Amino acid sequence: MANVSHRGDMSTHPDVPEMRDRYARMLGGRDVALVDGPVFLLGLYCAASPWIVHYTASQPSLMTHNLIMGIAIGLLALGFTRAPERMYGLSWAMCALGIWLIIAPWVVGRGPDAGVIVNNIVIGALALVLGLVCAGTAMKSTPRP
Numbered sequence: 277m278a279n280v281s282h283r284g285d286m287s288t289h290p291d292v293p294e295m296r297d298r299y300a301r302m303l304g305g306r307d308v309a310l311v312d313g314p315v316f317l318l319g320l321y322c323a324a325s326p327w328i329v330h331y332t333a334s335q336p337s338l339m340t341h342n343l344i345m346g347i348a349i350g351l352l353a354l355g356f357t358r359a360p361e362r363m364y365g366l367s368w369a370m371c372a373l374g375i376w377l378i379i380a381p382w383v384v385g386r387g388p389d390a391g392v393i394v395n396n397i398v399i400g401a402l403a404l405v406l407g408l409v410c411a412g413t414a415m416k417s418t419p420r421p
Contacts (some may be wrong), residue, residue, distance in 0.1 A: 278375075284348075296392065298321060298323070303375045304350045307353035311356070311406055311409055312333065312353055314406060315349065315356065315406050316354065318350075318353075318399065318406065319346045319351060319353055319401060320346065321346070321399065322399050323346025323347055323415075324340055325342050325346070325395055325399065326338070326339035326342050329391050329392065331389075334389070335385050335386070335392060337384050338380065338381060338384050338385040340400075341384045341397070342377075342379055342380075345373060349373060349403060352366060352369065352373075353368055353406075356410065364411075366413050367410035367411035368407065370404075370406065370407030370411075371403075371404050371408060371411065372407075373403050373407070374399075374401065374402070374403030374404030374405075374407055375401060377396050378396065378400035378401065380396055380400075381393045381396045395406075
């Protein structure tokens with residue numbers, strides 16, 4: 277058993293290499309930890325945006341659409357956080373959700389006004405950019421044989 281009664285610099289501890297190896301295995305080469313929070317916040321905003329921008333009465337189908345899409349983006353973000361090694365393959369789905377959010381006001385909505393269009397374009401563009409960041413970093417951090 278290691279002598280843990282010493283004080284001072286932790287780098288001299290006999291278990292430091294093992295702890296570093298464990299920490300590296302736990303992270304699994306994950307470099308996009310800072311993207312998970314913004315993706316989750318984007319999902320929350322997308323779900324709440326019909327009430328924030330006030331188009332719940334004029335666009336009921338788009339209201340339901342944005343609520344469902346926001347929940348989907350939020351669940352992706354939670355998956356990125358909980359199981360990154362399995363979920364970062366779905367980063368491309370985040371890009372597809374972003375593109376769909378950009379065109380949704382014209383496909384799902386009926387005569388959307390400028391506020392609804394701008395809202396969905398901004399949400400979709402942010403989802404597309406964050407998805408590309410996640411996908412690019414996941415491709416870069418996967419171990420090569």
